[in-house]
Structure formats: structure tokens, C-alpha cells
Amino acid sequence: MAGLVESIGKNVTRFAPGDKVFGETFTELQWRNGGAFAEYVSVPQDALALKPNGITFEQAAAVPTSGFIALHNLQNEGQIQPGQSVLINGAGGGVGTIAVQLAKAYGARVTGVDSTKKLEMVRSLGADHVIDYTQEDFTQRGECYDLILDIASNLSFSGCKRALTLTGTYVLIGHDHFGDVGSRTFGSLPHFFKIVALSPFVSQLPDLSFSIPNKKDIMALLAEFLEAGKLTPVIDRTYPLSEVPEAMRYLQAGHARGKIIITP
Ligand SMILES: NC(=O)c1ccc[n+]([C@@H]2O[C@H](COP(=O)([O-])OP(=O)(O)OC[C@H]3O[C@@H](n4cnc5c(N)ncnc54)[C@H](OP(=O)(O)O)[C@@H]3O)[C@@H](O)[C@H]2O)c1
Numbered sequence: 001m002a003g004l005v006e007s008i009g010k011n012v013t014r015f016a017p018g019d020k021v022f023g024e025t026f027t028e029l030q031w032r033n034g035g036a037f038a039e040y041v042s043v044p045q046d047a048l049a050l051k052p053n054g055i056t057f058e059q060a061a062a063v064p065t066s067g068f069i070a071l072h073n074l075q076n077e078g079q080i081q082p083g084q085s086v087l088i089n090g091a092g093g094g095v096g097t098i099a100v101q102l103a104k105a106y107g108a109r110v111t112g113v114d115s116t117k118k119l120e121m122v123r124s125l126g127a128d129h130v131i132d133y134t135q136e137d138f139t140q141r142g143e144c145y146d147l148i149l150d151i152a153s154n155l156s157f158s159g160c161k162r163a164l165t166l167t168g169t170y171v172l173i174g175h176d177h178f179g180d181v182g183s184r185t186f187g188s189l190p191h192f193f194k195i196v197a198l199s200p201f202v203s204q205l206p207d208l209s210f211s212i213p214n215k216k217d218i219m220a221l222l223a224e225f226l227e228a229g230k231l232t233p234v235i236d237r238t239y240p241l242s243e244v245p246e247a248m249r250y251l252q253a254g255h256a257r258g259k260i261i262i263t264p
Contacts, residue, residue: 092118234258
């Protein structure tokens, strides 16, 4: 979410009423708290950063959660390095559109995989190459990548190994599919647990620490990328608060380009 600080608690030192901020409504695990379909939210200061000038509140609101997921997984799990070859599977969605831009900002060569209608947009975000998943299975191409970010979470690790360099890393991001695209009973959970079980024994899987990354630092870094023009949020549609059910139906259909935004 993004907005104006209306009032602050007695221990708040980083922000003052009137500040323009963006961030998340929770600091720890997503399923414990959170939610921002509201005109007012009560948030911990360390989940926020000052909104960069030149970015609208709508654009800023598009960044925190997806940006956090993209940045944490590229940086901490994927250990992205300049010059690396990075493949982003699901590059045209909420997390993917941010991951493509951040990977470019880190100096990687980026290949984005998504469906036909999203490829031009993925290219416009800076992807060096795009692959249409409806036409081609990139794991059969004979090309190898240093990092595969599996946001769509439809890939098997054994398939991805063919497309990884010997020192490459496979990072599974998607933990579930919702709505019309959520056809599997347990979503991505069996896949996720398999990866967790294999990770201590396989060098191409990151060590999963389950530690909660520092949200304050990640928000500050996302603000820097926005400020520097290295990250431009992609907004598919904007809905007023009164139309949240309609917005959710659209999101659940699973074909949004980038993010959808709720405005007060
Ligand atoms: N968004 C967040 O803030 C957030 C936070 C935490 C975790 N996650 C997890 O991250 C995952 C993705 O979230 P998201 O918000 O980015 O979803 P999204 O906006 O629906 O994006 C997913 C993208 O993957 C594409 N896709 C579908 N099937 C594919 C395939 N077989 N191969 C390659 N690409 C494919 C979709 O394109 P088409 O369907 O149009 O073809 C879409 O562009 C979910 O599992 C979600 O639970 C998201």
C-alpha cells in the first residue's frame, strides 16, 4: 500500500504526519496479519519507506509485496551477480515484471518466459530474450542459465537441471496458485516440500534458512531502484475500493499483466 501518514505512535522515529510513504502492512509472516483494502491502515514503521518523488501512490502501492519477493529471491536465495544469465519463468506477472527489471539493474542478462500476449511488455521492461511458454519448453532448448527464478512454479527441478549451468541455481518462488488457475489440490506445496527436502544435498538449490529478511532494508532498496528509474511498476488495472470483489475476480482469472491496484 501507499499513502500519507495521518498520525504516528509514541515510539515512531522514522516518519512524521504528512510524509508520503509506501510499504507493507505486516513485518513478519504474511499469513499472520496484513491486508490493505482500506482507506486507513495501521502499520509498523519498519515495513515502510518514503515514497520517491515522481512516483504516483498507485505506482508505489504496486511495489512492496511483489518487490519484496522478487528482490529477496534474486539477492538472498539466488545470489545474483552482474553478467550472469538469469531466466525468469512467469516474467509478465506481478512478481515477474519487477524481477525482470531488478535482474537487469543487477547487471544480469535476462530471459523472460511468459505467454504470447505478454512477451512484448516483458521485452519493454528490459529482458534481452523472451520465450513463449505456449510454443516452446525452454528446458529443451539446450541453453543453460546461472539462475532460474520459477515464479509460475510449474517446472520440475529435474527438468530445470537441463537448463542450469553446473554452478547454477534454481529458486522456486510461487508457493501457490489461486482462483481459476489453482487446479492442483495442494497447489505448489508438494513441489515446494520436495525442493526443501533436496536442498541440503543438491548444490543447485539454495540453502533454505526460513529466516525472515529485513523488510526495512528491502523497502529502502526498492525505494532506491524506483528513485533511480531502474524500476517502473507495471499496472494492469485500477479499481475503486467499492469494486474489490470485481478486482479479485479479475486477479483470480490469473492473466493480469503486472499488478492491479485498489484506490480509495
Ligand atoms: N504477487 C505477490 O506479491 C506474491 C507474493 C508472494 C508470493 N507470490 C507467489 O508468486 C507466484 C506468482 O505470483 P504473481 O503475483 O506474480 O502471479 P501472476 O501475476 O499471476 O503471474 C504469474 C505469471 O506466470 C505466467 N504463467 C502461467 N503459466 C505459466 C507457465 N506454464 N510458464 C511460464 N509462465 C506462466 C502467467 O501468465 P498467463 O497466465 O497470462 O499466461 C503470469 O504472467 C504465486 O504462486 C504467488 O502465490 C506472489
